[in-house]
Amino acid sequence: MTVAPTYLKDLELQNGLVPTQAGEILYQVLPDIEEAFAQPSELVAKLWSRSAPILGGGQNSIRGELFELIIAIALVKFGLRPFYYQVKLALIPETDYDFVIWTRSGPVVISAKTSLRERIKQAALEAVALKMVHRRASSYVLTLDHIEAENANRKVMAGDLPALTAVIKADTFEFDELCQCLGQVEIIEGPTVALVAKSRAAVK
Amino acid sequence: MTSKAKFADFDLHRLPGALKLESLIPNILTVHANSPSSFIADVWEKTKAENSAAGTRGQNLLLGLVALFVRESIGPFYVSCGVRGIPTHTWDLVLPHESGAVTAISSNVTLKERWKVENLAAWGLKREYELSKTFVVVHNKQEAANLRRLIETNDAAYIDSCVQACSTDLDQLIIELKSFRYIERNSIIDRGPRDKGLGPIYIR
Numbered sequence: 001m002t003v004a005p006t007y008l009k010d011l012e013l014q015n016g017l018v019p020t021q022a023g024e025i026l027y028q029v030l031p032d033i034e035e036a037f038a039q040p041s042e043l044v045a046k047l048w049s050r051s052a053p054i055l056g057g058g059q060n061s062i063r064g065e066l067f068e069l070i071i072a073i074a075l076v077k078f079g080l081r082p083f084y085y086q087v088k089l090a091l092i093p094e095t096d097y098d099f100v101i102w103t104r105s106g107p108v109v110i111s112a113k114t115s116l117r118e119r120i121k122q123a124a125l126e127a128v129a130l131k132m133v134h135r136r137a138s139s140y141v142l143t144l145d146h147i148e149a150e151n152a153n154r155k156v157m158a159g160d161l162p163a164l165t166a167v168i169k170a171d172t173f174e175f176d177e178l179c180q181c182l183g184q185v186e187i188i189e190g191p192t193v194a195l196v197a198k199s200r201a202a203v204k
Numbered sequence: 205m206t207s208k209a210k211f212a213d214f215d216l217h218r219l220p221g222a223l224k225l226e227s228l229i230p231n232i233l234t235v236h237a238n239s240p241s242s243f244i245a246d247v248w249e250k251t252k253a254e255n256s257a258a259g260t261r262g263q264n265l266l267l268g269l270v271a272l273f274v275r276e277s278i279g280p281f282y283v284s285c286g287v288r289g290i291p292t293h294t295w296d297l298v299l300p301h302e303s304g305a306v307t308a309i310s311s312n313v314t315l316k317e318r319w320k321v322e323n324l325a326a327w328g329l330k331r332e333y334e335l336s337k338t339f340v341v342v343h344n345k346q347e348a349a350n351l352r353r354l355i356e357t358n359d360a361a362y363i364d365s366c367v368q369a370c371s372t373d374l375d376q377l378i379i380e381l382k383s384f385r386y387i388e389r390n391s392i393i394d395r396g397p398r399d400k401g402l403g404p405i406y407i408r
Contacts, residue, residue: 093362120211122321124292132331141213160397162291
């Protein structure tokens with residue numbers, strides 16, 4: 001008898017009692033989380049291509065969530081922990097960042113988007129908001145859309161998307177390099193900040 | 205303003221679709237209307253046949269608002285511009301105040317999830333320019349009501365108000381906009397990478 005995988009729950013990547021549709025698909029394409037992959041980009045490319053026949057053409061929201069879960073698994077398997085998934089950061093309103101990794105020099109935010117189109121503007125504005133609060137923050141967009149990634153990176157280089165650090169093709173060596181860079185810095189838990197920094201007295 | 209005033213008199217003929225709209229409504233800057241909202245409703249009605257594509261609908265709504273600002277002598281204003289300090293975001297209308305604050309207006313036929321981007325941009329604007337205001341004009345009645353609810357519940361707390369383009373709420377907004385004194389302030393205006401933005405538009 002085979003035992004159904006539960007690693008999403010064990011990793012706290014699953015909210016409810018049962019996995020979402022995207023989670024179910026991930027379990028189908030990666031039944032054993034111990035499966036070995038040489039590089040993060042190989043993991044993304046293999047899992048995404050295994051998912052393609054199940055996903056078909058439509059189901060955009062499931063595709064988006066599945067892509068996020070695959071990135072999460074890549075971060076776990078390549079030791080980039082702790083990371084925060086679907087995060088609201090204090091002092092930045094109405095923004096859900098897909099992944100936040102906290103380093104000694106500030107937050108590194110990763111947005112996972114299967115395709116970019118107009119969403120690059122939203123990611124860019126979210127990066128601006130992040131920089132307003134955390135001046136030394138980095139913001140990356142991970143995508144599978146190679147053409148739009150190239151276009152967006154040209155805008156980043158030209159300074160048209162100034163707060164974005166880079167747009168990274170998740171199934172190429174670019175993602176491996178990002179993971180390698182993040183692996184070389186100390187990853188810490190996100191700090192909790194007192195909103196009253198200092199006062200002469202607290203008069204009650 | 206003379207009864208023969210044209211978009212070209214204000215340099216507005218450079219806006220996409222302006223000459224086409226003026227050919228449909230030749231005296232758009234001077235034609236009689238009972239109120240600002242009835243003027244926008246008239247523009248919408250007269251461009252109905254042209255408004256098959258989403259881009260054209262949005263363009264005509266913005267041109268209607270631009271014409272309204274000229275008719276109501278609200279200005280100087282900038283069209284399709286960003287504001288220094290909040291890179292990557294473009295507002296449809298920007299009016300720098302004498303006080304240093306900025307009023308930014310976004311016009312949309314429909315909003316969907318874009319209210320989140322508008323709210324984040326409004327937060328950035330308030331952060332960079334104290335006492336700034338952000339208004340959203342929407343044509344879709346249901347979406348205008350939805351955003352108003354989100355403003356009331358503080359989910360879109362940084363947007364000052366949302367008005368439906370053909371309702372009396374727009375008349376109130378025009379009264380509010382007329383209560384401020386605006387100035388030319390090119391130093392804070394970002395006309396975008398291809399210099400798409402226009403202004404300052406002076407009302408003579």
